[in-house]
Amino acid sequence: MEIITMPVGDYQTNCYMVWQEGREDCILIDPGYLPERILAFVRQQGKTVSAILLTHGHFDHVGGVRKIAEETGCHVYLREEEKTLPSFMTAGELYSTHGYSDAVTVAGLTFTVLHTPGHTPGSVCLICQDAIFAGDTLFAGSCGRTDFSGSDPAKMKESLQRLYALPGDYRVFPGHGEDTTLQYEREYNPYMRAMSLS
Secondary structure: OEEEEEEEOOOOEEEEEEEOOOOOEEEEEOOOOOHHHHHHHHHHOOOEEEEEEOOOOOHHHHOOHHHHHHHHOOEEEOOHHHHHOOHHHHOOOOOOOEOOOOEEEEOOEEEEEEEOOOOOOOOEEEEEOOEEEEEOOEEOOEEOOOOOOOOOHHHHHHHHHHHHOOOOOOEEEEOEOOOEEHHHHHHHOHHHHHHHHO
16 A cells, blocks of 8 residues: 655645555545645546545545545545534535445555544544554544534543554554554553553
8 A cells, every 4th residue: 555645735634645556546535625736646646536535524624625526526435424513614515425334445445434533523534454544533642622613522532542442553644744653652642641541
């Protein structure tokens, strides 16, 4: 699996371009801004977009979705709970073509969909091979905010417990900031370390 990180927009949201080596189709995760720039980069890499996977519905993660979907005809995946978010959090009506089940296979890659509410009701972490695309659930040294409309601190704690309890180690690709590893966060992230005492 190949991964390229593209930080975009005022909030430097991490848009991920993911593909299986040897394939021409790719997946975009959380294209929140600058759809023209993202599409130009995809073309520059000689790829086509098969699907967009969204970790949650906040505007800085979904703003470029409709334009990309209209140009490419790709599928767009989002949990249904996100459609309950107020429109000011989503920059208007959310666009998706599919809800999530427990797993989704696109462009030759299978993603396990882990429901991790807290930041939003329908937040997910997407696990593929040795990588977790964590959206705004888990960051390097921190976790997602829970003071927004639709957020829930108790649910965030449960979601972090689920991540803490995953067996083994993973590379973690968050919605903002640098990538990290799950084991490093278990040991040094204060929000994750608290899970060992729960």
